[in-house]
Amino acid sequence: MPKEYTFLEMCGIAFIASLILFVLNRIFQLIYLCYLGPPMKQVDFPSKGQWAVVTGCTDGIGKQYAHELASRGCDIVLISRSMEKLEMTADELAKYGVTTKIIQADFTEGDEIYNKIEKELADLEIGTLVNNVGVSYTYPEFFLEIPDRTWYRWSKWSYDIASEMAVTQINPISKKLASRGCDIILISRSMEKLEMTAEELGAKYGVTTKIIQADFTEGEEVYDKIEKEIADLEIGTLVNNVGVSYTYPEFFLEIPDRNKTVDNIIKANCLPVTRMTSIVMPGMKKRGKGVIVNIGSASSMIPSPLLTVYAASKAYVDKFTEGINMEYSKHGIIVQCVLPGFVCSNMSGIRRSSFFAPTAKQFVRSAIRLVGTTSRTNGYLPHALFVKTLNAIYSLTGPFAIWLVTRSMENSRRKALKKKGKLEVSNA
Ligand SMILES: NC(=O)c1ccc[n+]([C@@H]2O[C@H](COP(=O)([O-])OP(=O)(O)OC[C@H]3O[C@@H](n4cnc5c(N)ncnc54)[C@H](OP(=O)(O)O)[C@@H]3O)[C@@H](O)[C@H]2O)c1
Known part of the structure; x- marks a missing residue:
């Protein structure tokens, strides 16, 4: 004789089943996006602009981005601190037959590095920017012991x-x-x-x-x-x-x-x-x-x-x-x-x-x-x-929440600009 479930038990089973389905769905989505995603959905980077800029590009993740983008046909601007490592990376990228440009810059320095970068990039059509540069602690440490x-x-x-x-x-x-x-x-x-x-x-x-x-x-x-x-x-x-x-x-x-x-x-x-x-x-x-x-x-x-x-x-x-x-x-x-x-x-x-x-x-x-x-x-x-x-509206319907907030911000912006315009006219 099959077991008869109470209403509460059925609710519990339905809840657990939907939870399992939800988790499986998320895992499948991840696997699909990472490994099975249709190639035609992938971005054609050079079509966005011939040059790609990668900061912090001489090691680790940044270097691999430089390789991947070069292998897809982008010319690469390499920005990092060490000239020696920059030159080595540029040599490595030569195998893809792309052009590279090196900019030596230390992002912990002042404003002048941004002026220098802006000047160097002025004539390039940049389609891709990978803001990869980053530093961290050398090992996990309590704040006061750093x-x-x-x-x-x-x-x-x-x-x-x-x-x-x-x-x-x-x-x-x-x-x-x-x-x-x-x-x-x-x-x-x-x-x-x-x-x-x-x-x-x-x-x-x-x-x-x-x-x-x-x-x-x-x-x-x-x-x-x-x-x-x-x-x-x-x-x-x-x-x-x-x-x-x-x-x-x-x-x-x-x-x-x-x-x-x-x-x-x-x-x-x-x-x-x-x-x-x-x-x-x-x-x-x-x-x-x-x-x-x-x-x-x-x-x-x-x-x-x-x-x-x-x-x-x-x-x-x-x-x-x-x-x-x-x-x-x-x-x-x-x-x-x-x-x-x-x-x-x-x-x-x-x-x-x-x-x-x-x-x-x-x-x-x-x-x-x-x-x-x-x-x-x-x-x-x-x-x-x-x-x-x-946040509840955002998690239920993201695009609606974004539309709502953007609209309200744009309204405030419009009012502020109108006020500013009036002030400028009355001051003139
Ligand atoms: N008001 C809001 O709706 C709101 C909402 C969310 C979070 N907050 C946060 O609440 C905090 C206080 O905001 P508030 O609305 O009270 O701002 P406020 O009225 O503009 O007061 C800011 C205070 O900071 C001082 N200050 C500003 N720039 C400074 C600088 N460069 N160096 C030293 N002191 C400086 C100002 O004094 P001096 O002019 O004498 O320097 C003033 O005492 C801020 O962190 C803000 O981000 C405010």
């Missing part, structure tokens, strides 16, 4: 002052920390705004403040200055809040003064989080306590066309925080990434608060309560709801 972290000089530090200090760059956050009794170090560009904020905090909360004027888009000397200024202070809380964005949503190639703008976004959004952590966290580790709050952005969690560089820079903040939390939470350090949606501020340009765009004060009041409860948060319930809903 060899040759030149900006970190342990021996200079001393820890005599007992007061808990907070380093911060934002008004509402520093107010909230001051209201909880923290002395505050304020770091920003504008001395006038720094002095106003310090005065306000001192008068209202009776805490000590220290001002450091620094522009994070400048070079190495900024971090040397900050390190010197806070060397004798026992810092309990670090809020990495500094951030810059586009003045309005824009397509990558249309960003005004593109190279400078994107350089500044990367410099102000990625480097300070890393360097400030590097300066402050050794003391926290030594004392076995501390709080580091890194302000990312919800834009790195959702589709963000027309804010591409900003969202990508904030994805760095998110990933950096995740790793630091995994490495150092066991030393008593609370590490948290806060990923806000829209908040009324100079950056967002939003002046009137709403359900989805709170004032900075409302936002920080909500977010600061979550320190120590979770290592990754939107900080504010409506922002979390927005992200979850948009």
Whole structure:
């Protein structure tokens, strides 16, 4: 007599069967795409433009891309550091009968290498670009133990002052920390705004403040200055809040003064989080306590066309925080990434608060309560709801979600350009 299944058992079996089918489908798709895909679907690279550019091309994956592209008939521009290895690679590619061009460039150097590359590539029709260059640790290492972290000089530090200090760059956050009794170090560009904020905090909360004027888009000397200024202070809380964005949503190639703008976004959004952590966290580790709050952005969690560089820079903040939390939470350090949606501020340009765009004060009041409860948060319930809903739509119907977001970004862009046009006309 066949076994009779209850309704619940049948649901369970159906669920497991669909799960198995789903996994098998994904595996089949992978095998099909990697090994069985119809050859006519493959890209004819030379038809996109005769030249292919490969960065970091003298070893490993980059070198193999150069070979594959040459074997498909592309002429190759090879960009790497070592002239010897570049010449060897160019010799190897000769067997495909293609032309090669060598550009010696070290991507860890300054702006001048991009000028040089731009000049060298000016007359070539480039159809393919493989951005392969990349460096990593020489072996897996905890952040504070990375060899040759030149900006970190342990021996200079001393820890005599007992007061808990907070380093911060934002008004509402520093107010909230001051209201909880923290002395505050304020770091920003504008001395006038720094002095106003310090005065306000001192008068209202009776805490000590220290001002450091620094522009994070400048070079190495900024971090040397900050390190010197806070060397004798026992810092309990670090809020990495500094951030810059586009003045309005824009397509990558249309960003005004593109190279400078994107350089500044990367410099102000990625480097300070890393360097400030590097300066402050050794003391926290030594004392076995501390709080580091890194302000990312919800834009790195959702589709963000027309804010591409900003969202990508904030994805760095998110990933950096995740790793630091995994490495150092066991030393008593609370590490948290806060990923806000829209908040009324100079950056967002939003002046009137709403359900989805709170004032900075409302936002920080909500977010600061979550320190120590979770290592990754939107900080504010409506922002979390927005992200979850948009991502649910994205996973159900990707093209619709992308259309929706792109349309809304294009609308903001149009409005901003119209306003800018009007301003320019009235100024003329
Ligand atoms: N507002 C939003 O809708 C929103 C949404 C998601 C994420 N976020 C993130 O939240 C953080 C704060 O944003 P916000 O809206 O409060 O921005 P904001 O009003 O523009 O404030 C930015 C702060 O950073 C300082 N700053 C900017 N560039 C600097 C530089 N190069 N060097 C040193 N200090 C600099 C500014 O002071 P000075 O002008 O005196 O230098 C200011 O104190 C940012 O990381 C942002 O990406 C904001």
